[in-house]
Amino acid sequence: MIASTHNEQLTLTCGFLDRTALVIMAQQINAVLFDMDGLLIASEQIYTLVTNNILEPYGKKLTWAIKANLMGKPERDASKFLLNAVSIPLSIDEYLVERNRQQNELFPHVAFLPGAEKLIRHLHRHQIPIAVATGSRRSSYNLKTSSATNSAVFALFGPHVITADDIPKGRGKPNPDVFLQAARALGVQVGDADSEPTEAQAEARRNCLVFEDAKPGVEAGLRAGMNVVWVPEPELAALNPGSSEGAHLVLPSLEHFKPEDWGLPPYDT
Numbered sequence: 001m002i003a004s005t006h007n008e009q010l011t012l013t014c015g016f017l018d019r020t021a022l023v024i025m026a027q028q029i030n031a032v033l034f035d036m037d038g039l040l041i042a043s044e045q046i047y048t049l050v051t052n053n054i055l056e057p058y059g060k061k062l063t064w065a066i067k068a069n070l071m072g073k074p075e076r077d078a079s080k081f082l083l084n085a086v087s088i089p090l091s092i093d094e095y096l097v098e099r100n101r102q103q104n105e106l107f108p109h110v111a112f113l114p115g116a117e118k119l120i121r122h123l124h125r126h127q128i129p130i131a132v133a134t135g136s137r138r139s140s141y142n143l144k145t146s147s148a149t150n151s152a153v154f155a156l157f158g159p160h161v162i163t164a165d166d167i168p169k170g171r172g173k174p175n176p177d178v179f180l181q182a183a184r185a186l187g188v189q190v191g192d193a194d195s196e197p198t199e200a201q202a203e204a205r206r207n208c209l210v211f212e213d214a215k216p217g218v219e220a221g222l223r224a225g226m227n228v229v230w231v232p233e234p235e236l237a238a239l240n241p242g243s244s245e246g247a248h249l250v251l252p253s254l255e256h257f258k259p260e261d262w263g264l265p266p267y268d269t
Contacts, residue, residue: 028263029227030207032123033182036134036141038071038213039231039254040116043107043144050102051082054095060086064235071236072135072214074164074172107143110150115254117153118267124156126265131160133182133210135172135217138163160185174216176224183208183224190224197225209262211254218245229257 038044047070051062066085070078079092079099123130132154134141141163145154154161162182164172171177176193183190188208191201202225210221210228215236221228230247231254237243244250251257260266 028207029128029209030204031129031131031183031186031188031209032264033131033133033179033208033210033221033226034120035072035210035212035214035217036132036144037136038113038233039211040113040120040132041110041144041150042113043110044071044213044233046103046106046110050099050106053102054090054098055086055088058086058088060088062086064239068215068236068239072173072212072216072220074135074170075137077172103140104143107140108146110144110147112150112153113254115257119254119257119259120153120156122259122267123264128264129160129186129188130157131162131182131186132157133162133178135164135178138165173214174219174223176220179208179210179221179224179226180205183226193224212247215245218247222246227262 034040036043037047048062048067055061062082066082069081069085073081075096076092079095083090083092083095120130132141136144141161145151160182162178162185164178167177167181171193180190180193183205184192188204189201190205190208191197197205205225206227208224208226210217210224210226211231212218212221212228213231213233213236218228218230227249228247229249229251230245231251234252237250258266
């Protein structure tokens, strides 16, 4: 695969794309790792809807300032932060029982976000190794991918799906474990999170490309030593205008991703 010569970073500022001169680390991309919620599918909208349903009787509402601290985190960590922030008389377990009940009714109907299905199919068609690295539990993943359309597309990942159930407790994002394990599932020799990578392992990590929508996920990808594309919702990006959170590329949606900028096969015209 020919290395990309692209030497700029696109950053999202108040909904517009500006150019800044930051060098992309990639020499070549040998594996592409995707977060799922809020990146590939519109499940973050479901999280917001359900959370507000629970908070409404208490006169509370989920703001983006709070939500930014929930996205991408393990569910109990996120729930603890939320309940402390809004100060309602629910335990973590009580909140999760009601949240999960409502979410599970909606998850089977979740849709793909713009550009996601196209990119997954494109990479699979060109035999680029791809994997899912999600903080969702396997049961939630199964619900979200259960529709005919979703199941057909997620089947393209084959067995290369790493969920919260597949990594050690307490090692969710922003720890790098889920991305390192996803890469290993694809046969990429990246080592593990508990030991310093060899030179060859560090190089293999740099040849992985991570897609994320949440700040903890961006941090996890960077801590894994990988290239990271951040695709934040506009409201999230607006909390810190102009910030890339360290990502190598920031885009308003996957529709704006150009595979050829990373040495990947371009879309068919």
